[in-house]
Amino acid sequence: MGKKKVFLGGTCNKSTWRDKLIPLLKVDYFNPVVEDWTPECQEEEVKQRKNCDVCLYIITPLMTGVYSIAEVVDDSNKRPEKVLFCILENDKQPASGYDIAFTVGQMKSLERVGWMIRENGGVWIEGSIEDVANYINSM
Numbered sequence: 001m002g003k004k005k006v007f008l009g010g011t012c013n014k015s016t017w018r019d020k021l022i023p024l025l026k027v028d029y030f031n032p033v034v035e036d037w038t039p040e041c042q043e044e045e046v047k048q049r050k051n052c053d054v055c056l057y058i059i060t061p062l063m064t065g066v067y068s069i070a071e072v073v074d075d076s077n078k079r080p081e082k083v084l085f086c087i088l089e090n091d092k093q094p095a096s097g098y099d100i101a102f103t104v105g106q107m108k109s110l111e112r113v114g115w116m117i118r119e120n121g122g123v124w125i126e127g128s129i130e131d132v133a134n135y136i137n138s139m
Contacts, residue, residue, distance in 0.1 A: 003028050006136055007048050010058040010068050010086075014094035017058050017129060024133035027054075049075065054136060056084045058129075059110060060091035061100045069113060072122075080121030085114055086132050 005028040008018050012033050022029065030048040034041050049055055049071070057072040076083045087110045090101050102110065114124035125132050 004053040004136075004139060005029060005051075006054040006056050007052040008032065008056055008058075009049070009071055010056070011060040011063040011091070013062040013064055015060050015062040015091050017060060017088060017091070020129045021058075021133055024130065024137075026137045027139075050079075052082070054082050054084060054139065055079065056086070056132065056136070058086045058088060058132065060088045061102045061106075062091045062093070073113065073116060073120075076117045076120035076122040083117060083120075083122030084125060084132065084135065085117045085122060086125040086127065087111070087114065088129070 006025065008021070008029055008031045011017065018031055018033065022031070030052055032041070032045045032048065055072075055075045057068055057075075059068060072083060072085050076085075087102075087107070089107065090099050092098065093100050114126070117124050123135070125135055
């Protein structure tokens with residue numbers, strides 16, 4: 001079998017989690033973050049989610065929309081065997097460089113999403129970027 005490929009879904013908004021993860025990966029990846037989001041980009045993202053061996057969703061406090069949550073839950077229902085979910089409790093604001101964190105209420109809600117992912121057959125990694133990379137690289 002060829003080299004595995006992972007879809008890097010989750011928080012955008014100038015979060016640097018992808019920049020930290022990519023050098024640690026020993027597999028191919030698809031990064032959906034682009035400068036100019038077009039309908040063609042959206043089509044390619046849907047195709048990649050379907051065709052990649054792993055659909056990873058990392059959620060950080062820089063998340064402003066909820067579409068990534070909808071995507072991970074959708075994938076955990078349709079393709080649970082390839083879903084990985086991770087919550088990073090802290091992230092750096094791009095403009096100031098200051099740490100930002102989820103509120104207690106947000107964390108409780110996201111943890112329930114994690115339980116839902118597990119119940120659907122996906123994997124919830126309760127750890128760091130390094131833990132995510134190690135898990136993916138060992139698959």
